[in-house]
Amino acid sequence: xxxxxxxxxxxxxxxxxxxxxxxxxxxxxxxxxxxxxxxxxxxxxxxxxxxxxxxxxxxxxxxxxxxxxxxxxxxxxxxxxxxxxxxxxxxxxxxxxxxxxxxxxxxxxxxxxxxxxxxxxxxxxxxxxxxxxxxxxxxxxxxxxxxxxxxxxxxxxxxxxxxxxxxxxxxxxxxxxxxxxxxxxxxxxxxxxxxxxxxxxxxxxxxxxxxxxxxxxxxxxxxxxxxxxxxxxxxxxxxxxxxxxxxxxxxxxxxxxxxxxxxxxxxxxxxxxxxxxxxxxxxxxxxxxxxxxxxxxxxxxxxxxxxxxxxxxx
Amino acid sequence: xxxxxxxxxxxxxxxxxxxxxxxxxxxxxxxxxxxxxxxxxxxxxxxxxxxxxxxxxxxxxxxxxxxxxxxxxxxxxxxxxxxxxxxxxxxxxxxxxxxxxxxxxxxxxxxxxxxxxxxxxxxxxxxxxxxxxxxxxxxxxxx
Numbered sequence: 424x425x426x427x428x429x430x431x432x433x434x435x436x437x438x439x440x441x442x443x444x445x446x447x448x449x450x451x452x453x454x455x456x457x458x459x460x461x462x463x464x465x466x467x468x469x470x471x472x473x474x475x476x477x478x479x480x481x482x483x484x485x486x487x488x489x490x491x492x493x494x495x496x497x498x499x500x501x502x503x504x505x506x507x508x509x510x511x512x513x514x515x516x517x518x519x520x521x522x523x524x525x526x527x528x529x530x531x532x533x534x535x536x537x538x539x540x541x542x543x544x545x546x547x548x549x550x551x552x553x554x555x556x557x558x559x560x561x562x563x564x565x566x567x568x569x570x571x572x573x574x575x576x577x578x579x580x581x582x583x584x585x586x587x588x589x590x591x592x593x594x595x596x597x598x599x600x601x602x603x604x605x606x607x608x609x610x611x612x613x614x615x616x617x618x619x620x621x622x623x624x625x626x627x628x629x630x631x632x633x634x635x636x637x638x639x640x641x642x643x644x645x646x647x648x649x650x651x652x653x654x655x656x657x658x659x660x661x662x663x664x665x666x667x668x669x670x671x672x673x674x675x676x677x678x679x680x681x682x683x684x685x686x687x688x689x690x691x692x693x694x695x696x697x698x699x700x701x702x703x704x705x706x707x708x709x710x711x712x713x714x715x716x717x718x719x720x721x722x723x724x725x726x727x728x729x730x731x732x733x734x735x736x737x
Numbered sequence: 738x739x740x741x742x743x744x745x746x747x748x749x750x751x752x753x754x755x756x757x758x759x760x761x762x763x764x765x766x767x768x769x770x771x772x773x774x775x776x777x778x779x780x781x782x783x784x785x786x787x788x789x790x791x792x793x794x795x796x797x798x799x800x801x802x803x804x805x806x807x808x809x810x811x812x813x814x815x816x817x818x819x820x821x822x823x824x825x826x827x828x829x830x831x832x833x834x835x836x837x838x839x840x841x842x843x844x845x846x847x848x849x850x851x852x853x854x855x856x857x858x859x860x861x862x863x864x865x866x867x868x869x870x871x872x873x874x875x876x877x878x879x880x
Contacts, residue, residue: 538844538873539846
């Protein structure tokens with residue numbers, strides 16, 4: 424998605440991971456890896472630049488990751504962390520808010536409970552807008568984080584058997600990750616979920632139309648031995664309209680030591696966090712459990728993204 | 738026998754499935770045009786048994802017929818100029834539809850920002866599936 428910036432030049436935004444070509448993603452991941460290896464080289468890259476974090480719903484982790492990324496680039500941060508402390512509580516539209524924010528900041532990361540809100544913002548913005556999560560729709564920087572983690576720890580993004588477990592119906596990180604990984608050859612998918620939380624039909628149709636190998640199963644144990652990585656997700660209360668359904672499904676899967684014994688020695692366990700009960704703390708020390716490392720990669724990839732969208736990536 | 742006269746310039750929309758005539762009248766915005774419109778309901782048809790027909794007397798460059806393909810791509814569009822059929826316009830599904838369908842997803846930004854135009858893109862031409870530009874929800878509105 425492109426619009427015109429303050430200086431009259433075209434602006435790039437990030438709404439979905441597919442906004443970047445595979446080549447552009449490679450460059451982004453190379454930059455993130457370089458930042459990881461040589462953080463001092465980047466500590467003043469965005470000096471005097473401001474990031475606005477416009478968070479209409481609480482998200483400590485993503486917001487702090489963005490803020491850390493900007494601070495580590497030498498930039499500054501402004502913003503709000505819930506809708507009640509913004510003009511949205513007075514009824515201001517997203518398009519008006521971003522017009523105002525464009526006067527204050529150089530780049531914006533927006534999270535909104537309504538799907539498509541960051542896209543509306545981008546259409547009216549004079550600064551780059553990053554979708555930091557819009558309802559159950561997209562969460563592209565989580566996907567970039569997941570991909571950088573896989574690429575860094577496995578050295579590639581193709582030829583894997585990827586297990587995705589938990590809430591595959593409402594879990595936007597799952598949809599985004601699968602859509603992004605479909606661009607890399609020879610990946611197979613094992614979708615592990617209860618009947619009620621299976622992948623949406625559009626994703627199933629897309630996989631079939633692309634002749635991608637996949638299976639949908641309910642038992643986690645049976646699939647463990649064949650997985651190169653297991654992407655666990657939380658059943659999210661906020662995605663349910665019915666509390667009873669949430670209570671019934673929230674503890675359907677618990678990854679513990681016994682199940683990990685069935686997994687290959689080099690399988691990675693990823694999770695977008697926060698976890699609740701779906702991963703037992705007893706496996707936190709297992710070297711295959713990389714979800715906290717994943718958080719650190721999230722900062723590097725957001726640094727690379729901010730620098731790229733600001734045109735400062737060199 | 739009901740007789741509706743010839744038109745000099747405009748469109749004759751033929752083979753409209755029975756009962757869809759009024760829906761098309763509103764979807765094309767004909768109620769807002771200051772021109773002559775005839776809607777014929779339940780006309781005899783060899784192909785359909787019964788059909789609706791709409792005749793619109795207007796400048797042929799003023800009317801956007803994109804929405805017709807979404808309603809039913811078997812509708813016949815006769816373009817009339819100087820009292821004669823200039824062409825039978827083929828109906829193709831438009832890549833984008835603005836202000837025609839409404840997104841029903843309660844989680845979509847359009848559900849709270851009333852001024853936003855409802856825009857749908859053609860996601861699957863074979864199955865004629867349109868999805869909301871903002872939230873990617875499949876259109877569930879019957880046309």
